[in-house]
Amino acid sequence: SAVISQKPSxxxxxxxxxxxxxxxVDSQVTMMFWYRQQxxxxxxLIATANQGSEATYESGFVIDKFPISRPNLTFSTxxxxxxxxxxxxxxxxxxxxxxxxxxxxxxxxxxxxxx
Amino acid sequence: AQTVTQSQPEMSVQEAETVTLSxxxxxxxxxxxxxxxxxxxxxxMILVIRQEAYKQQNATENRFSVNFQKAAKSFSLKISDSxxxxxxxxxxxxxxxxxxxxxxxxxxxxxxxx
Numbered sequence: 001s002a003v004i005s006q007k008p009s010x011x012x013x014x015x016x017x018x019x020x021x022x023x024x025v026d027s028q029v030t031m032m033f034w035y036r037q038q039x040x041x042x043x044x045l046i047a048t049a050n051q052g053s054e055a056t057y058e059s060g061f062v063i064d065k066f067p068i069s070r071p072n073l074t075f076s077t078x079x080x081x082x083x084x085x086x087x088x089x090x091x092x093x094x095x096x097x098x099x100x101x102x103x104x105x106x107x108x109x110x111x112x113x114x115x
Numbered sequence: 116a117q118t119v120t121q122s123q124p125e126m127s128v129q130e131a132e133t134v135t136l137s138x139x140x141x142x143x144x145x146x147x148x149x150x151x152x153x154x155x156x157x158x159x160m161i162l163v164i165r166q167e168a169y170k171q172q173n174a175t176e177n178r179f180s181v182n183f184q185k186a187a188k189s190f191s192l193k194i195s196d197s198x199x200x201x202x203x204x205x206x207x208x209x210x211x212x213x214x215x216x217x218x219x220x221x222x223x224x225x226x227x228x229x
Contacts (some may be wrong), residue, residue, distance in 0.1 A: 033216075033217075041221070042206060042219040042220060042221045042222055043160075043206070043217070043219045044219075045216055045217065048216070058216075090158055092158075092160065094160075094217075104150075104162070104217070105162075106152075106159065106160035108157065108158060108159045109158035109159070109160075111158065
């Protein structure tokens with residue numbers, strides 16, 4: 001299965017600023033997924049990122065707030081823009097690993113606290 | 116719409132005992148996949164076990180097994196010989212065969228007591 005390196009692992013940010021989270025995969029994957037896990041909650045899909053096209057956002061998430069880049073088949077970034085305390089969450093990326101039999105692999109998550 | 120329900124927010128089990136975590140789901144699809152993921156305090160989401168809906172045989176992975184009841188739309192996880200390292204949040208998840216989006220349940224926090 002794929003191995004994902006996600007960073008930063010955690011950050012404390014001032015409201016109104018932006019944070020960019022990176023995910024690097026050790027193999028080429030078609031689709032990368034970004035999830036948000038609010039405190040004590042389950043995971044919610046933010047968007048799906050395909051290389052060479054704009055990301056597809058789920059209901060309730062917009063590109064201006066969560067811009068995503070996917071410059072190649074092994075890398076993606078998610079930016080949390082103009083942050084407020086409500087954005088304090090764990091953000092995780094996920095990939096299909098190139099072989100569905102292995103399930104989907106998740107990054108180790110970024111714990112974001114906005115003060 | 117696809118929904119996943121985990122009705123047990125918290126559970127505990129004595130070390131070496133067996134525990135079963137419940138999960139039900141709702142879908143009109145016929146081909147789909149079900150998963151159990153484990154999230155320890157490290158936040159890493161770890162795949163525990165996977166079940167294809169077209170397979171009647173219940174999946175097993177060492178101490179982990181599932182009871183998949185397709186008609187009842189039930190997918191419970193049984194952990195045998197519980198170990199301290201099993202302490203984690205467990206998420207049941209569902210994925211339609213034609214898509215790539217996970218639908219996660221709200222999770223069950225499992226504590227293994229020494």
